Amino acid sequence: MAVSKQQALLEFLLRMGDTSLILGHRMSEWCGHAPILEEDIALANTALDLIGQTQLWLGYAAEVQGEDKTADDLAFLRDAWDFRNLLLAELPNGDFGRTIMRKFLFDAFQSVLLGRLLTSTDTTVREIAEKASKEAAYHLERSADTVVALGDGTEESHDKMQAALDRLWPYVGEMFESDAYDAVLVKAGIAPDPASLRAEFDTLVTKVIRRATLDLPEDAFSHSGGRSGRMHTEHLGHLLTQMQWLQRAYPGNRW
């Protein structure tokens, strides 16, 4: 099947928007529950940044799709198999350490990716990347510092961060998968080949993980199926029942 440029762009925008949306929702689950007030507000800010980016990515996706839909339609009226987010984003938060480790791994990837998108041939993609990259730079600084503080903290916090890293590492590989859509995007100069981001990501992550006195897992096994939509984890459906509940129960309701 030949992929058109429009199909590839739509797929790319859904991947970007869905990952921001689902991770933003996960982060919002901490609102009112974080260990301290300051962290609570910081996590909620992060969640709001991600939801703000989602509005831009999915807003453009709806435009490219050309079916007279909005970002809200895409966020609240699709089912699990339509979502194109990374599996890493939909995993449950777990404890605070795992939440921060997941955020760090995502922030590292996102900051590398957004950096490349600043030179996209697509003006709207470039503009979204410019806005998002400033937010991503702060997110990365904050999550990396917290990973180091907890990893190189007490024996208990160290062990929890190592357990978090071991648990999440198998979901890192999916970020760098390339498929037919990516080939079209690369050719059109819209987005980089995800595989080409790996070296920069590894350098960045290795530096922080070493400072945190943690060990990177050696097993290269990787889960996949999120960004391709082939198979999500069982967690996504549960997340959607909560996130989409209002629009499902009261279709078209606005406030």
Next chain:
Amino acid sequence: MSSVNPSAYPDTGEKGAKRKAEWPLWEIFIRGQHGMSHRHVGSLHAPDAEMAIKNARDVYTRRNEGVSIWVVEARNITATTPGDKGPMFEPSQTKIYRHPTFYDIPDEIGHM
């Protein structure tokens, strides 16, 4: 259901264990978009100065309030005590000649 696991909060140790000391308190000063000087806006807790800056950014500048942040650990601030109010401040109440309004400004000076 939220996937947050409340039993995993860092501050909750084993039962009966002594609660760990709180993070130090920091006083936060922010220079507004058009302000000339940093102004005290409040305080917060953080493990170190770097994190205090980050927390201040997230707690006090999320509505675009500032362009610069100072943090000072609260214990490093030396302050007057309320009990000293009389000797410290009351003597100046009667020295109205110290106010510039006491003097006539010549018309040639114009607006000051």
